[in-house]
Amino acid sequence: MSNPVADAARKHPPPEGHVYTYGTAGFRTKADVLDSVLTRVGLIAALRSRKLGGRYVGVMITASHNPPQDNGVKLVEPMGDMLEESWEAISTEMANQTSPEAVSEYYQCVAEEQKIDLSKPANVIVARDTRASGARLLGCLVDGLKAAGAEYRDFGFLTTPQLHYMVRCFNTADTPDAYGVPTEAGYYEKFSAAFKKAMGSNKPNGGLTVDCANGVGGPKLNELIKYLHVTETGLEISVVNDNVVKPEALNVDCGADYVKTNQRAPPTSKTGPGDRCCSLDGDADRVVYYFKDDQNVFRLLDGDRIATLVASFFGDLVRTSGLADQIKIGVVQTAYANGAATDYVEKNLRLPVTCTPTGVKYLHHAAQKLDIGVYFEANGHGTAIFSHSTLNAIKNYKPKSPSEAENLEILRACIDLINQAVGDALSDFLLVEVVLAHKRWGPQEWLATYTDLPNRLLKVLVSDRTIFKTTDAERKLTSPEGVQGQIDKEVQKFRQGRSFARASGTEDAVRVYAEAATKAEAEDLARKVAEIVKAAGGK
Numbered sequence: 001m002s003n004p005v006a007d008a009a010r011k012h013p014p015p016e017g018h019v020y021t022y023g024t025a026g027f028r029t030k031a032d033v034l035d036s037v038l039t040r041v042g043l044i045a046a047l048r049s050r051k052l053g054g055r056y057v058g059v060m061i062t063a064s065h066n067p068p069q070d071n072g073v074k075l076v077e078p079m080g081d082m083l084e085e086s087w088e089a090i091s092t093e094m095a096n097q098t099s100p101e102a103v104s105e106y107y108q109c110v111a112e113e114q115k116i117d118l119s120k121p122a123n124v125i126v127a128r129d130t131r132a133s134g135a136r137l138l139g140c141l142v143d144g145l146k147a148a149g150a151e152y153r154d155f156g157f158l159t160t161p162q163l164h165y166m167v168r169c170f171n172t173a174d175t176p177d178a179y180g181v182p183t184e185a186g187y188y189e190k191f192s193a194a195f196k197k198a199m200g201s202n203k204p205n206g207g208l209t210v211d212c213a214n215g216v217g218g219p220k221l222n223e224l225i226k227y228l229h230v231t232e233t234g235l236e237i238s239v240v241n242d243n244v245v246k247p248e249a250l251n252v253d254c255g256a257d258y259v260k261t262n263q264r265a266p267p268t269s270k271t272g273p274g275d276r277c278c279s280l281d282g283d284a285d286r287v288v289y290y291f292k293d294d295q296n297v298f299r300l301l302d303g304d305r306i307a308t309l310v311a312s313f314f315g316d317l318v319r320t321s322g323l324a325d326q327i328k329i330g331v332v333q334t335a336y337a338n339g340a341a342t343d344y345v346e347k348n349l350r351l352p353v354t355c356t357p358t359g360v361k362y363l364h365h366a367a368q369k370l371d372i373g374v375y376f377e378a379n380g381h382g383t384a385i386f387s388h389s390t391l392n393a394i395k396n397y398k399p400k401s402p403s404e405a406e407n408l409e410i411l412r413a414c415i416d417l418i419n420q421a422v423g424d425a426l427s428d429f430l431l432v433e434v435v436l437a438h439k440r441w442g443p444q445e446w447l448a449t450y451t452d453l454p455n456r457l458l459k460v461l462v463s464d465r466t467i468f469k470t471t472d473a474e475r476k477l478t479s480p481e482g483v484q485g486q487i488d489k490e491v492q493k494f495r496q497g498r499s500f501a502r503a504s505g506t507e508d509a510v511r512v513y514a515e516a517a518t519k520a521e522a523e524d525l526a527r528k529v530a531e532i533v534k535a536a537g538g539k
């Protein structure tokens, strides 16, 4: 009897002894050990779509900010959210089946357990970033999708947020919540139109340089620029590091991760003091801003800064459009948020802050509980989302004055400008440009809102990171025993000291974060905590 699922699995056997995990960002590792995973993800995507009554699910082939030789794959839920947690475990188990027969059996077993009718339609939307291995991995994925009898649409190269956008558009088409036209042009039209409206009569103060990490964001931004019409908006964008012909240049000495980690501009940067710059990551779902100050010193405006800027702007807009008593704003951060940013939100903006574990899905879920939830990871991953009732309140509100009407229009345009499916570097930087233009701020005024506490992030290689277990949104270790006590003891010795250690979800390492009153103290504290971690389980 023919068994297409087993046949597809046979065509792409896994390398011996490799164990895969669906982590914070899907499966992500060296591209040359991923063929079998992609085929199995094809099977899972078909199962997931069938489980959801044939709604479209997405598959994105990318390894974001990782080096060029890596790749990865993640699944996207119908509204553009990250994959549901119980299906992460199912995906992990599928990826680790070794024989073709075992793959086929597990496929049947999931169908049975989840009460999935395998004869029903499955719909999957696929895209990839510009990595050299992408085309081959797409082939492996398609073999899985075909074996499972799924209908699929391949969008070729897209940024990760564009893929999320497509998925949400397909699933909301012909409903009152229709998100947009599910084409690339539809994406550019929606966001550029919203940008123009949100800018109103305001003009940006000088141009913006965007570093695209030599990734998929480059060609997509060049496309978006055609829709933004500089003569209308005044926003002059210089695109740099947009070379996708050389995939080996991806994320190398450029991009959001380079800038955030090294706290410096890409070495190729040629901008002058006060010039606004931002960097995207390899799949354009992260963005950080920066500039050189009068003394030629590099100044970073990271995800925490974007969150505070956006939250304060929405706070103003909600108040000036007359909606303050109906809509409450909150900010969601992780433990990596700078203590000064948390303080600023609570004390100056007077908004509540929620802290969640690392990974966008946790922030997103926490933000969903708020009327307007602004969430950003310090590394620039994030967005703002509006609850259903908030959207209705904003839609139905009858302004009581011309000024309320004007501000309400801006607020409405901002809703369209934000990719609510997921954090989107292109839409995020357009939003930042809107806020800066409205506030008539340059990067210096933005930076002056608060002063970051000096901080240091270190990576400790350990032989088994799974022994490092945490609680309290990853701020405290519960295992190995006694380690947290040692960390607490160190922290106490430092002025304004704060430090925590947690196992990375994307790399085989434990990350140590520390902040303190001075740079030297932050470095010292980080080093001390790293030593404690090393002693507890280092390689």
Ligand SMILES: CC(=O)N[C@H]1[C@@H](OP(=O)(O)O)O[C@H](CO)[C@@H](O)[C@@H]1O
Pocket (backbone or CB within 6 Å): 024, 025, 064, 336, 358, 359, 360, 377, 379, 381, 503, 504, 505, 506, 507, 511
């Ligand atoms: C400290 C840090 O930046 N961690 C990153 C990193 O997760 P880790 O679990 O720390 O490896 O990759 C995630 C996926 O891109 C991102 O969401 C997260 O913010």
Ligand SMILES: [Mg+2]
Pocket (backbone or CB within 6 Å): 064, 065, 281, 282, 283, 284, 285, 286
């Ligand atoms: Mg990314």
